[in-house]
Amino acid sequence: MGWNAALKAHFAPAAGPQLLLLDLDGTLIDSVPDLAAAVDAMLLGLQRMPAGEEKVSHWVGNGADVLIRRALCAGDEQAAVALAADDVTPARALFDAAYLQALHHATGAYPGVSEWLQRVTIPKVLITNKPRLFTLPLLASLGWSDYFVQILCGDDLAEKKPSPMPLLHACQAQNVTPQQALMIGDSRNDIQAAKAAGIASVAVTYGYNHGEDIAASKPDWTVENLLQLLAG
Numbered sequence: 001m002g003w004n005a006a007l008k009a010h011f012a013p014a015a016g017p018q019l020l021l022l023d024l025d026g027t028l029i030d031s032v033p034d035l036a037a038a039v040d041a042m043l044l045g046l047q048r049m050p051a052g053e054e055k056v057s058h059w060v061g062n063g064a065d066v067l068i069r070r071a072l073c074a075g076d077e078q079a080a081v082a083l084a085a086d087d088v089t090p091a092r093a094l095f096d097a098a099y100l101q102a103l104h105h106a107t108g109a110y111p112g113v114s115e116w117l118q119r120v121t122i123p124k125v126l127i128t129n130k131p132r133l134f135t136l137p138l139l140a141s142l143g144w145s146d147y148f149v150q151i152l153c154g155d156d157l158a159e160k161k162p163s164p165m166p167l168l169h170a171c172q173a174q175n176v177t178p179q180q181a182l183m184i185g186d187s188r189n190d191i192q193a194a195k196a197a198g199i200a201s202v203a204v205t206y207g208y209n210h211g212e213d214i215a216a217s218k219p220d221w222t223v224e225n226l227l228q229l230l231a232g
């Protein structure tokens, strides 16, 4: 396995990155159908109108708590932030129950991802804003648990992406410098975190980025399929 010319040039004289930091939702898996079903079950349980996949796809990226807040406030960001924790708790219970039952009904890997995960043999750390409660059973269900040397979820550290904290934590734990690592993600949270950590970043163009073009976040490279990162 070899890296494409752009990555080779960036990481020279090494053959490529020494550590891959990988986002999950919107990068490796298309999880919005199942997330939207759980959000809609939650909203119906609260006697509200369902939101549907398109809106939910714009609300994903900052973890379950923020997703639920956005859903309760129909995407009004200020209102979502201002919502009292007591108003979120009952909704969270409904969401958790619905999503845990259907983590992997309609969720699947994006084209090229399974082959890429098999071909890329350097250490991979999963860095997701998804809570651990959902991440571990979902990875097991996908048969992917053994691909990662470390799994950092949204509730594992004091700060989540766009904070650089989980990325820097992974580099330190895996004994590489930020300059030797590569972050791959679909949203501005991934790219901002990478820039703040001094880590080069690849954005995939097919994921969820709050309805915005990921190019606006100025990743170092963009790809439509992870296999484009490899030579040949």
Ligand SMILES: O=C(O)COP(=O)(O)O
Pocket: 023, 024, 025, 026, 059, 060, 061, 062, 063, 064, 067, 127, 128, 129, 130, 131, 154
């Ligand atoms: O849980 C989310 O909102 C997004 O998770 P991600 O960091 O894997 O994209």
Ligand SMILES: [Mg+2]
Pocket: 023, 024, 025, 026, 027, 061, 185, 186, 187, 207
């Ligand atoms: Mg993502």
